[in-house]
Amino acid sequence: MKKVLIPTPLNPVAKQRLEANGNYTVVQDANTDLVELAKKNPDSYALFVRSEKVTPDIMDALPALKVIIRAGAGYNTIDIQYARSKKIDVMNTPGANANAVAEEVIALMLADARHVVPADASTRAGKWEKKNFMGREVTGKTIGIVGLGAIGRLVAKRLSGFNVTVLAFDPVLSEEAAGRLGVKLLPLADLFAQSDYVSLHIPENEHTRGLINRELLEQMKDGATLVNCARAGVINEEDLRAIKPEKNLRFLNDVYAKDAEGDKSIADLADIMVPHLGASTQEANYNAAHRAAEQLIDFDEKGVTSYIVNRDIPEGLDEAYADLAFTIAKLTRALVGAATPLSKIETSFYGDLQRFSNWLAVPITCALSEEFDRSMDEKAAIDYLKEMGIDYDTRPTDETKGYGNSITVDLMARIDEESLKRISVRGTVTEGRLMVSRIGGFDGLYFEPKGHLTLFTYTDRPGVLSEIAGALAEEGINIDDVRNPHDNKGERSIAILKVSKPVSEKVLSDIAEKINALTSCAVSF
Numbered sequence: 001m002k003k004v005l006i007p008t009p010l011n012p013v014a015k016q017r018l019e020a021n022g023n024y025t026v027v028q029d030a031n032t033d034l035v036e037l038a039k040k041n042p043d044s045y046a047l048f049v050r051s052e053k054v055t056p057d058i059m060d061a062l063p064a065l066k067v068i069i070r071a072g073a074g075y076n077t078i079d080i081q082y083a084r085s086k087k088i089d090v091m092n093t094p095g096a097n098a099n100a101v102a103e104e105v106i107a108l109m110l111a112d113a114r115h116v117v118p119a120d121a122s123t124r125a126g127k128w129e130k131k132n133f134m135g136r137e138v139t140g141k142t143i144g145i146v147g148l149g150a151i152g153r154l155v156a157k158r159l160s161g162f163n164v165t166v167l168a169f170d171p172v173l174s175e176e177a178a179g180r181l182g183v184k185l186l187p188l189a190d191l192f193a194q195s196d197y198v199s200l201h202i203p204e205n206e207h208t209r210g211l212i213n214r215e216l217l218e219q220m221k222d223g224a225t226l227v228n229c230a231r232a233g234v235i236n237e238e239d240l241r242a243i244k245p246e247k248n249l250r251f252l253n254d255v256y257a258k259d260a261e262g263d264k265s266i267a268d269l270a271d272i273m274v275p276h277l278g279a280s281t282q283e284a285n286y287n288a289a290h291r292a293a294e295q296l297i298d299f300d301e302k303g304v305t306s307y308i309v310n311r312d313i314p315e316g317l318d319e320a321y322a323d324l325a326f327t328i329a330k331l332t333r334a335l336v337g338a339a340t341p342l343s344k345i346e347t348s349f350y351g352d353l354q355r356f357s358n359w360l361a362v363p364i365t366c367a368l369s370e371e372f373d374r375s376m377d378e379k380a381a382i383d384y385l386k387e388m389g390i391d392y393d394t395r396p397t398d399e400t401k402g403y404g405n406s407i408t409v410d411l412m413a414r415i416d417e418e419s420l421k422r423i424s425v426r427g428t429v430t431e432g433r434l435m436v437s438r439i440g441g442f443d444g445l446y447f448e449p450k451g452h453l454t455l456f457t458y459t460d461r462p463g464v465l466s467e468i469a470g471a472l473a474e475e476g477i478n479i480d481d482v483r484n485p486h487d488n489k490g491e492r493s494i495a496i497l498k499v500s501k502p503v504s505e506k507v508l509s510d511i512a513e514k515i516n517a518l519t520s521c522a523v524s525f
Contacts, residue, residue, distance in 0.1 A: 001025045002045040004296070005062075007034045008052055010071055011282075011289035018293050023300070038062050048292050051259070054078040059086055069296060071288035072097055072279060080310035091299070091307040093291040095150045097279035102154035104278050105199050105229050108252040112225065112272055113138055138162050144195030146188065147230070148173050148181065149371045152201035156183050167191045170388075171333075172369040175341045175414050177389025187339050193219040197227065203370055204231035214239035217247070225250040229278050232257050232266075241269055254278055306380045309373060317356045320429045321405065325360045327434055327449050327525060328409045328427045329367035334523035335423045335439070335455065340413040342368070343420065344391040351405035357394050364409060404428060406437065423519075441487035442494045451480070452524045453496065454503045456517045460486055460493040464515050468495055471511045477501055492518065 004018055006028040018024040027041055034052055038044070038061035046067040047054065054068055056079055068078060070092045080090045111117060114135040122129050139162045145152045148170040156166050160182065168183040169191045178185045192198060198220070202208050212226075213236040220226070224247070228235060232255045244251060253270045254277060266273065279288070298304040305311070313322050336342070347364065349357040358378040365372050365381040372384050385392050397403075406428040413421045426438040427449075435446050440457075454472075458464055465484055472479060478500040486493050503522040512520040 004046045005044040006048045007037050008050045011286045014289035014293040056082045069292045071292040084310045089308045090310045096288040096291045097284040098150040100281040100284035101151045101278035141196040144191040144198040147201035172388050174389030192216045197225045199227040200230040204233040209233045210236040217243040223248050227252045229254045306377050326363035326367045329364040332409045332411045332425045334521040336411045336413045344412040346393050346410040348395045348408040350403040452499050454522045456495045457519045458517050
């Protein structure tokens with residue numbers, strides 16, 4: 001019998017399901033300190049947690065521990081790297097709380113629109129201030145959803161009964177999948193400009209931190225409402241503080257830098273703020289508990305590893321090639337256009353990499369979506385792409401081409417109803433360094449995708465490179481390295497510039513217009 005330790009008030013369905021299986025004994029105790037509980041149960045095989053911190057000390061106190069399952073999506077309270085060093089698999093239960101968060105978004109919107117919170121307080125105080133609480137209706141409004149993952153899609157579905165127009169920004173979702181959801185994909189700035197409500201459903205990471213900034217907030221309609229039930233760091237708080245009174249914006253919030261008692265920095269900004277209640281429903285607690293139990297049983301009985309979030313790379317695969325797959329996909333995505341809806345991915349894996357082709361779908365998917373976690377498995381990657389309306393195909397390879405261990409990623413993106421844009425990039429690893437060897441018809445490049453890169457393709461003619469260099473110099477941007485070859489027909493050129501700092505979208509656009517570029521992008525690694 002395997003012992004499962006549950007030091008949290010998780011729904012009892014987890015304990016019931018595990019014990020009914022017959023292979024587990026369960027100790028559930030939400031009142032004893034986790035450290036003390038671990039010391040009393042050193043033979044625990046699995047640990048189920050919600051928001052409890054799982055530190056190295058706790059893992060050391062559980063020498064038989066093999067699995068930690070976070071009954072919920074976020075796992076930042078678990079030291080997953082230390083867990084991996086102890087050969088402990090960490091899992092989460094993504095999606096179990098999705099409906100709870102989606103309903104909370106709508107609850108906040110309705111409560112704010114009808115002044116429910118202040119009207120309740122006023123009436124309880126014996127007042128009758130009906131005239132002061134004139135509200136507005138959500139019906140007929142335009143709702144912008146930033147991120148159409150599990151929660152974003154449910155928000156769209158739950159809003160369908162309100163006869164609203166739903167706009168969405170998601171750099172991965174295909175136009176076909178958006179159509180099936182009944183939403184219209186737009187660039188982020190256009191979504192902010194056209195929406196009466198904007199609801200955020202994106203992860204916080206290096207790419208999204210501070211994404212909701214002055215530039216976007218200034219686009220919002222006067223009196224529009226911003227709802228954040230995602231992560232605190234995706235909003236630039238000072239920019240919101242500056243723009244909110246100017247635009248008479250409303251701000252509804254459920255997320256904070258730290259989930260704990262104490263003063264909150266947004267107290268002066270939020271029109272409604274609640275203590276991270278998104279997943280706090282009986283149903284979500286039941287779903288997370290049930291999912292956690294089922295995942296442990298499937299892991300033990302069927303070897304299902306889809307939800308492990310601290311996975312090792314497969315034995316025999318050089319980690320550099322996992323990084324290469326991610327990097328090639330990220331560069332290809334930038335060349336296609338970061339916000340252009342994708343329709344298909346085609347990959348080729350040469351040499352010894354063929355046997356890892358399924359697993360390498362994971363870093364490729366991660367490079368294309370901020371929502372998908374790199375530690376998931378290949379089945380989760382393919383399922384995710386399918387859900388987003390993107391076909392994924394691995395082509396057979398011709399080893400007589402002599403490409404060695406290399407990876408090619410082709411992305412197809414829909415420009416309009418009649419045309420597709422296709423970009424193909426191939427790369428390899430040389431002396432431990434990632435190298436991009438081909439972009440489209442530009443072969444033999446062998447440049448290292450590192451630092452800040454800016455790329456342009458254009459019809460070949462003299463003087464273009466000097467125009468690019470001059471425009472960058474005017475912005476105080478130095479060029480550290482350059483590749484400027486012709487394509488295999490000698491008709492077009494590509495300028496690949498490693499620069500001293502990121503190139504803004506405006507500067508990139510101005511240069512592209514100046515040189516009549518065929519394609520342009522800026523990307524950092």
